[in-house]
Amino acid sequence: xxxxxxxxxxxxxxxxxxxxxxxxxxxxxxxxxxxxxxxxxxxxxxxxxxxxxxxxxxxxxxxxxxxxxxxxxxxxxxxxxxxxxxxxxxxxxxxxxxxxxxxxxxxxxxxxxxxxxxxxxxxxxxxxxxxxxxxxx
Numbered sequence: 001x002x003x004x005x006x007x008x009x010x011x012x013x014x015x016x017x018x019x020x021x022x023x024x025x026x027x028x029x030x031x032x033x034x035x036x037x038x039x040x041x042x043x044x045x046x047x048x049x050x051x052x053x054x055x056x057x058x059x060x061x062x063x064x065x066x067x068x069x070x071x072x073x074x075x076x077x078x079x080x081x082x083x084x085x086x087x088x089x090x091x092x093x094x095x096x097x098x099x100x101x102x103x104x105x106x107x108x109x110x111x112x113x114x115x116x117x118x119x120x121x122x123x124x125x126x127x128x129x130x131x132x133x134x135x136x137x
Contacts, residue, residue, distance in 0.1 A: 010107060019102040026102075029094040037090025038083040045079035052076060 019026075056074045118126045 015103060015106055018106045019099050022098070022102050026095050026098045029098040030091045031094075033090040033094030033097070034087040035090075037093070038087035041086035042079045042083035045077050045082050049076045049079070 052074050053076075
């Protein structure tokens with residue numbers, strides 16, 4: 001089993017902060033996916049309504065020829081309400097996708113995330129650590 005490397009633990013708090021540091025990307029992708037999903041559903045609903053309208057006109061023509069005067073009512077969908085619901089789903093999907101990509105980049109990166117048990121894992125002593133100064137206000 002040479003070359004086997006022990007699986008390191010992932011600190012979920014560090015992972016969360018890593019993702020939250022990229023909040024701009026999350027917001028941009030949320031908006032992008034919301035717009036794309038909304039436009040897609042709006043266009044699809046308009047197309048469905050046009051098909052229903054053509055079917056209704058064909059039914060009215062055939063029924064008037066046959067002598068029946070009562071055509072069946074066809075209900076048209078509101079394209080705006082369905083587009084808004086798809087936009088909300090697109091926002092959630094976009095945020096989830098970007099968070100997933102951020103999590104994968106955090107996990108797959110070769111950076112040392114924690115100095116806990118460094119000597120046991122790598123067989124050498126830790127010489128030092130770099131810390132961020134917190135301003136005192």
